[in-house]
Amino acid sequence: MFVDALLLQLGYNATLVAIGATLLGIAAGSTGTFLFLRKRALVSDAISHATLPGVCLAFMVMVWLGGDGRNLVGLLLGSAISAWIGLLCLNWLVQHTRLAEDAAIGAVLSVFFGFGVVLLTVIQTMGSGRQAGLESFLLGSTAGMLWADAMVIAVGGAVAVAMIVLLRRPMTLVAFDPDYALARGLPVARIDLAMMGLVMAVTVVGLKIVGLILIVALLIIPPVTARFWTERSDVVVLLAGLVGGFSGFVGAAISASAPNLPTGPIIVLVSFGCFVMSLLLAPGRGALAALLRHLRFQKRVHLRQGLLALAQGQPIYEALTLRLLRRAGLVRPDGVATELGRARAAKALRDERRWQAVRSDRDHEAAAALYDGLRDIETVLTRDQIAEVDRGIGGPKGVPA
Amino acid sequence: MSIELIASQGTVATPDRPTDSPLAIRGLTVSYGQKPAVFSVDMTVQPGAMTAIIGPNGAGKSTLLKAALGIVRPLSGQVQVFGAPLARQRARIAYVPQRASIDWDFPTRVIDVVLMGLYRQLGLLRRIRGVHRDRALTCLDRVGMRDFADRQIGQLSGGQQQRVFLARALAQDADLYLLDEPFAGVDAATEKAIIGVLKSLRAEGKTVVVVHHDLATVRDYFDNVFLINTSKVAEGPVSTAFTSETLQATYGGRLATVQVDQLAATALA
Numbered sequence: 113m114f115v116d117a118l119l120l121q122l123g124y125n126a127t128l129v130a131i132g133a134t135l136l137g138i139a140a141g142s143t144g145t146f147l148f149l150r151k152r153a154l155v156s157d158a159i160s161h162a163t164l165p166g167v168c169l170a171f172m173v174m175v176w177l178g179g180d181g182r183n184l185v186g187l188l189l190g191s192a193i194s195a196w197i198g199l200l201c202l203n204w205l206v207q208h209t210r211l212a213e214d215a216a217i218g219a220v221l222s223v224f225f226g227f228g229v230v231l232l233t234v235i236q237t238m239g240s241g242r243q244a245g246l247e248s249f250l251l252g253s254t255a256g257m258l259w260a261d262a263m264v265i266a267v268g269g270a271v272a273v274a275m276i277v278l279l280r281r282p283m284t285l286v287a288f289d290p291d292y293a294l295a296r297g298l299p300v301a302r303i304d305l306a307m308m309g310l311v312m313a314v315t316v317v318g319l320k321i322v323g324l325i326l327i328v329a330l331l332i333i334p335p336v337t338a339r340f341w342t343e344r345s346d347v348v349v350l351l352a353g354l355v356g357g358f359s360g361f362v363g364a365a366i367s368a369s370a371p372n373l374p375t376g377p378i379i380v381l382v383s384f385g386c387f388v389m390s391l392l393l394a395p396g397r398g399a400l401a402a403l404l405r406h407l408r409f410q411k412r413v414h415l416r417q418g419l420l421a422l423a424q425g426q427p428i429y430e431a432l433t434l435r436l437l438r439r440a441g442l443v444r445p446d447g448v449a450t451e452l453g454r455a456r457a458a459k460a461l462r463d464e465r466r467w468q469a470v471r472s473d474r475d476h477e478a479a480a481a482l483y484d485g486l487r488d489i490e491t492v493l494t495r496d497q498i499a500e501v502d503r504g505i506g507g508p509k510g511v512p513a
Numbered sequence: 514m515s516i517e518l519i520a521s522q523g524t525v526a527t528p529d530r531p532t533d534s535p536l537a538i539r540g541l542t543v544s545y546g547q548k549p550a551v552f553s554v555d556m557t558v559q560p561g562a563m564t565a566i567i568g569p570n571g572a573g574k575s576t577l578l579k580a581a582l583g584i585v586r587p588l589s590g591q592v593q594v595f596g597a598p599l600a601r602q603r604a605r606i607a608y609v610p611q612r613a614s615i616d617w618d619f620p621t622r623v624i625d626v627v628l629m630g631l632y633r634q635l636g637l638l639r640r641i642r643g644v645h646r647d648r649a650l651t652c653l654d655r656v657g658m659r660d661f662a663d664r665q666i667g668q669l670s671g672g673q674q675q676r677v678f679l680a681r682a683l684a685q686d687a688d689l690y691l692l693d694e695p696f697a698g699v700d701a702a703t704e705k706a707i708i709g710v711l712k713s714l715r716a717e718g719k720t721v722v723v724v725h726h727d728l729a730t731v732r733d734y735f736d737n738v739f740l741i742n743t744s745k746v747a748e749g750p751v752s753t754a755f756t757s758e759t760l761q762a763t764y765g766g767r768l769a770t771v772q773v774d775q776l777a778a779t780a781l782a
Contacts, residue, residue, distance in 0.1 A: 149619065149620075151616075277638075278637055278638065279637070281632065281635065281636075281637060282637070284621075285629055285632065287619075288615075288616075288619050288621060288626075288629070289610065289614070289615060289629075291579070291584050291608075291610045291614055292608060292610055292629075292681075294582070294583065294584045295582040295583070295584055295606070295608035295610075295691075296603060296608075296632060296633075297583075297600065297603035339620060342620060343620050343621070343622060343665035344620055344621065344622060344625065345619070345620045345621050345625070347620075348620050481700075
C-alpha cells in the first residue's frame with residue numbers, strides 16, 4: 113500500500129495530493145529558511161493564524177453575492193488579505209510601541225484567531241454555512257482535493273521559489289547584517305516585507321493541505337534540519353527545500369496508504385523525523401558527533417594529567433585516568449608506571465616546561481596563543497625553535513630528546 | 514565658553530569648497546526618545562586622511578557614524594558625501610560595523626562574507642565566478658586571512674572576525690571607509706594588520722574615518738581627530754585638536770587628570 117502510494121499508484125486524488133504536498137514542502141522549506149536566518153520564525157505563526165478571519169469573511173461575502181462560498185481562490189484571496197493586515201499590525205506594534213516582537217506576535221495571533229473562530233461560529237448558524245467545512249482550513253483536508261486546488265498550490269509554490277531565487281542575495285544580506293545592508297543603501301524594510309509576503313503566500317497556498325495551525329512547522333522544521341548539515345546559507349536554502357519536498361511527498365504517501373490518516377499532521381511528523389535524525393546523526397553539529405568529540409577530548413585531558421602526575425611522582429586518584437593509562441600500557445595494574453609510561457611522562461613534563469618558557473617569551477606570542485595544555489609543542493614550533501627553548505631552560509635532563 | 518574657544522582653535526582651514534569633502538555633516542541631531550544622542554553636530558572630513566572619532570562611552574560616536582550612513586534616521590541635519598547627497602554616493606562608501614552586532618553562528622563562510630562586499634557587481638542574479646572569488650581572496654590576503662577562506666565565521670577569534678569584515682569593505686573598492694570600533698577587543702596581531710591596511714588605504718588616497726576608543730594610540734594612528742560628547746568639542750589635526758584641554762572638555766571628570774597630563778605630555782613629545 114505504502115509503496116503504491118510512493119509510486120503514485122493510489123489513484124487520482126492521492127496523486128494530486130502527493131504532488132501538491134511535495135511542491136508545497138519545497139516552497140515552504142526554502143521560504144522558511146530566510147525567516148529562520150532572520151530569527152523571525154514565529155512571525156509565520158502570527159501570519160498563519162491571521163488568515164482565519166479572512167477565510168470566513170471571504171466565504172460570507174461570496175455567499176452574500178450569491179455565489180458558491182467554497183470557491184478556493186476566493187477563500188485564499190480573503191485569507192491573504194487578512195494575513196497581510198495581521199502582518200502590518202505586527203510591524204506597526206514592533207516599530208511604534210515599546211512592545212517586543214514576541215509580545216506583539218502573541219497579541220496579533222490571538223486576536224486574529226479569536227476573531228476568526230467567532231466568525232466560524234457565525235457561519236455555522238448561516239443556512240448554507242453548515243456544509244461549508246471551513247474548519248478544514250484549521251488542520252487541512254485533502255479528501256476532496258481537485259485539480260484546480262493542486263494548480264493553485266503548484267502556481268503559488270513556483271512563484272514563491274522564483275522570488276526566492278531573485279531575492280536570495282538581498283534577503284541573506286539583510287538577515288546576516290542589517291546595518292551593513294542599510295549602509296549599502298538596500299531597502300531593508302521593503303526586503304523584510306517581501307520576505308513576509310512570501311511566507312504569507314506559502315501559508316495561503318498551504319491552507320488546503322496542511323492547515324493554518326501546522327503550516328509554521330513546514331516553514332521552520334526544514335531549515336533547522338538543513339542547518340545541521342552545512343555552514344553555508346545557500347546550501348541551507350537548497351537542503352531545506354529538499355527536506356520540505358521529501359516530507360510532503362512521503363507524508364502524503366503515508367496518509368494515502370491507510371484510511372483516516374490526516375495528511376497535514378503526517379507531513380509535519382515526517383519532517384520532524386528528518387529533524388531528529390539530523391539532530392542525532394549530523395557530523396559536526398549533531399548531538400552524537402558532539403558527544404564523541406567531548407569524550408575524545410576528555411580522554412586526552414586525562415591522559416595528559418595522568419602523565420604529568422606520573423612524572424612528578426604524585427598519586428593518581430581518578431579512576432578514569434588510571435584506567436586510560438592502564439589501557440595505553442603506561443602503568444601496570446598496580447598503578448606503577450611502566451618503562452613506556454616513564455618515558456612518556458618525562459616527555460610530557462619537559463614539554464610543559466618548554467611551554468612555560470614559550471609563554472613567558474614575547475617573541476613566541478603567536479605560538480603561545482595556541483597553548484591549551486594538550487597541544488604537542490612540535491606542532492607549533494620548529495625543531496630549531498624547540499632547541500633554542502631547550503637551551504633557555506637548561507636542556508633535557510636524562511631523557512632522550 | 515572655553516569649549517567654544519578650543520573648538521575654534523582646533524578647527525583647521527576647511528577646504529575651499531567644503532561640500533566636496535568626503536563626508537560633510539551639517540547640524541546633525543539624532544535622538545532616541547527625548548534625549549539627543551548627537552546634538553547639532555557639524556563635521557568636515559579631510560580627504561585622503563585618517564580621522565578618529567573620539568569620545569566617552571555613550572557620547573554618540575557610533576550614532577554619528579550610523580546617521581552619516583543613513584542607518585539611523587536623524588531628527589535634523591544634512592549629510593553630503595563627496596559633494597552629493599548620500600543616496601547617490603552609496604557605492605563610494607564602505608562600512609565596517611561593530612562586531613557585537615553580528616550573529617556569529619550564521620551559516621556563512623569567511624569567503625561568503627567578503628563576497629557580500631561585491632554585492633553591487635553581482636546584482637540579483639549574476640553567478641559568482643572565478644574573478645569575484647579571486648577578488649575576495651585578494652582582499653582576505655590583505656588582512657592576512659586568506660587561509661581561513663573556507664571556515665565558518667564563528668570559528669574565528671574576535672580579531673580574525675574583525676579582519677574579515679575589513680576585507681568585505683575592501684572588496685567594495687570604495688573611496689570613503691567608515692569603521693566602528695575596529696580595534697575594540699582585538700589581539701595585537703589584528704590591530705597591527707588593521708592599521709597597516711588603513712594606512713595603505715590612505716596611501717592610495719582613500720579617506721578613512723574610525724570610531725576609536727584608545728586614546729593612547731591616537732597619535733600613532735591618525736592625522737585628524739573629531740572629539741564628541743553629544744555635541745562636537747573639537748575637530749582638526751591631532752597636533753592642534755588633540756590636547757589636554759580638548760580631552761578634558763570631552764571627557765570631563767571621567768578621565769583622571771593624570772591620564773590627561775600623560776596624553777598631553779606625549780602630545781608635546
